Amino acid sequence: MAIASDAPHLPEVDPAACCFFNALLRETRGWRLDNTAHGEIARLPVDDGELQLRLRHRSASGECRFQWPILWHKEGAPRAVDFATALERILATPALVGTLDADTRDAFRERVLESRANTQASLDDREDLAHLQCGPLTFAEAEQGLLAGHAFHPAPKSRAPFSEAEARAYCPEHRARFGLAWWAVAPELAAGDSSRGTSATGLALDLLPANLAARLPAGFTALPMHPWQARQLRRLPWVQAQERRGGLQWLGSSAAKWWPTSSHRSLYTPRAPWMVKGSLSARLTNSLRLLSVKEVRRGLHLDRWMRELDVTRRFPGFAVMQEPAWLGWRDAAGDIDPASLVVLRENLLLGAEDAEAVVLATLTQQPLGPGHQTLLASRLRARAQGLGEPLPRVARVWFAAFCERVLTPLFGLAVEDGIVLLAHQQNIVLRLDDGWPVGMFYRDCQGSGVGDRFLERHPQLERPPENHWPRATLHRYFLYYLLINSTFAVTSALAADGLIDEATLLFDLRAHLEGLRERLDGDLDCLDHALLATRLEAKGNFFCYLSGINEATLAEPARLYLPLDNPLTAAAATTNRHQGVPA
Structure with missing residues (x-):
């Protein structure tokens, strides 16, 4: 099949476009599937012709592998078009995406293209793609090797409001590694709970470096936090006022030994007994990633409920990375501030880092x-x-x-x-x-x-x-x-x-x-x-x-x-x- 092209340098492999089109084809009915001499083709009518996606494989659940480039057909031979052009035509077609106002259309287009650029930037940044394909991988390598993201999402690598510099400093796909930020929280502001025999305050001390522990005031809680989140909170007037009064005291950062895992907000270091999962005031894919009080309490309930279930005998090899403690602070109204919340998660890889x-x-x-x-x-x-x-x-x-x-x-x-x-x-x-x-x-x-x-x-x-x-x-x-x-x-x-x-x-x-x-x-x-x-x-x-x-x-x-x-x-x-x- 002869194919003309309006867009030079089209990619042979496009993981971001795969994720976008998998999500679109699963959720919209405004397209049809044809069997041709060249294989299956998904045909998407658009306002000025037809977009054609050639399928290498289509699974029973709808996940597709595509043969690039995207084709646009109106008259004569189909022409190859780039992703941005195809996206524009899709967003202009109510039969596919409904009627969109200009603000919704523009914001969605911007986020989708930004996510695709983020994916490409991480691919360009990695010299270890062959290793990621063949393995074996350590836990940290696998967590930081998830470069494509959700297979059914239009923008799986969206991460507002991270700047490019922040992404490289804090995102797993760029193999970030950094230190934990630490606060000292006065007793009247501190919040937390534990399902173990040791308090949440005591368990958090397992992670506090000695040089920062020396600065922790007596009776205060040491609160670990993602450093990006700590920077955001230190800009808030209430937090700044508490720092002046001494209710919140900035202890500093530990050494750069923590890896962000694939969720961005869960942090891991091999030799610590706990991983740290905290709120992140960023919109990753569909959600603003703030923990809630009911969510952190679920970890304590689950830890208690599962103690009596003899899971090791019943299900050999299975275990839950329990989250038996949470910490945070209370705001001016005395309510627990979701933006400050952190849970401690069991590091079940401790002592078996090479497994x-x-x-x-x-x-x-x-x-x-x-x-x-x-x-x-x-x-x-x-x-x-x-x-x-x-x-x-x-x-x-x-x-x-x-x-x-x-x-x-x-x-x-x-x-x-x-x-x-x-x-x-x-x-x-x-x-x-x-x-x-x-x-x-x-x-x-x-x-x-x-x-x-x-x-x-x-x-x-x-x-x-x-x-x-x-x-x-x-x-x-x-x-x-x-x-x-x-x-x-x-x-x-x-x-x-x-x-x-x-x-x-x-x-x-x-x-x-x-x-x-x-x-x-x-x-x-x-x-x-x-x-x-x-x-x-x-x-x-x-x-x-x-x-x-x-x-x-x-x-x-x-x-x-x-x-x-x-x-x-x-x-x-x-x-x-x-x-x-x-x-």
């Missing part, structure tokens, strides 16, 4: 360069070559191990204990042995809740916890994060990189969940919904971001979700096809 623990999102992120594949596919190809076994067999056995180490404990806690952990790709840290799943760490206790099963097991509670979720809520959030966001990302990556047919993995996934119905004893409602519902629900990041909504404070976040055909229902129809396929 491979890789965030799932880095394993499955779309290829970053020409000829690249996912880190997951690269590891399995090397494994298959070393074993002398066929790729489909190795992929299938790896996926079975993934299901056992990830799905079994997470569904097990939900079904048997009523404890629900919203395990999206950035909350799943896979523990690997020579690339093979041997366990997982779950992190981010603010994304935890309880179901009706929990209330049945705790009749002594006077009232349900604030994060008690009814069944419809569990169907939506738990299955979106664990299946659509995480597990289908694995099946998509393995299929898109040519290791195995995705239908085989979906068959195996369904078989694993059916097996859990027999193994687990409790409330099977979520499992049944995953297996039987013709549609699940997926979060609509495209239109959430387009609208400018702050997802974190949205009263009814359910309205961000949209129906998605359930790949597992389709897999049920393929049972006979896969009978007898060797594992």
Whole structure:
């Protein structure tokens, strides 16, 4: 097919555009899919013609690999156009994005292009892309190797109001490393709590360097903080007044030994017992990243509830990075200031820094360069070559191990204990042995809740916890994060990189969940919904971001979700096809 071009130097690989178009195609119905002699083409009618996206692969959950460049067709041969031109035409087409006022359109365009530029800047800044593709990776390398971001988001690397200099100083994709900022907080202003035998104030002292501890006044709380957040707060009149009065005293910064992880606001250093997650007054993707009091209290509740569950025996290799302490200060009205909040998260890698623990999102992120594949596919190809076994067999056995180490404990806690952990790709840290799943760490206790099963097991509670979720809520959030966001990302990556047919993995996934119905004893409602519902629900990041909504404070976040055909229902129809396929 002859293609003319209006835009020279078009990229062969464009991770940011992949994320944008995956989100758009999932959420809008104003396009059609055609099978042609050259493969599948997604055709998007725009006001002055048609945009065409040639697909290299399309997964059961809608994640696509694209063949660039983008084509524009009006009359005659299609012409190659750059991303900015395609974006302009899409935003001018109500059939795709609705009718937009000028301010909304301009703000969205600016943020999307800025995110794409941020992605390219981080790619240009990295000389280790081959290492990120092949591994093995340390925990810090994997956290700072998530360069593409959310596969279904129009602007996954938006980070307002960070300047370019601040991004290079504080963002994980630029391999930032810096010191913690420290305050001394007077007793009348200090806030915090702990679920352990030691107070939050005492636990925080585990991280305070000796040279700063010498400056801590007696009775004051040492409060660690992200240095960017500390700079923002020190500009506020109330904080400045407290510094003059001595209620807040600036201790300084520790040595530059802390890495920002993939979430930006969670900080890690190998030899400390705690990671530090704090509020960040920045809008990263859909939300202003401020902790709330109810969220930090969830960590304490979860830490207490899980002590009696014998998780190590029931689910070997699984553990939660508990968040048993939080700290902050009170504002002029005596209320806890969300911008000051910090939680301490268990560093379960302490003493095992060389063990491979890789965030799932880095394993499955779309290829970053020409000829690249996912880190997951690269590891399995090397494994298959070393074993002398066929790729489909190795992929299938790896996926079975993934299901056992990830799905079994997470569904097990939900079904048997009523404890629900919203395990999206950035909350799943896979523990690997020579690339093979041997366990997982779950992190981010603010994304935890309880179901009706929990209330049945705790009749002594006077009232349900604030994060008690009814069944419809569990169907939506738990299955979106664990299946659509995480597990289908694995099946998509393995299929898109040519290791195995995705239908085989979906068959195996369904078989694993059916097996859990027999193994687990409790409330099977979520499992049944995953297996039987013709549609699940997926979060609509495209239109959430387009609208400018702050997802974190949205009263009814359910309205961000949209129906998605359930790949597992389709897999049920393929049972006979896969009978007898060797594992």
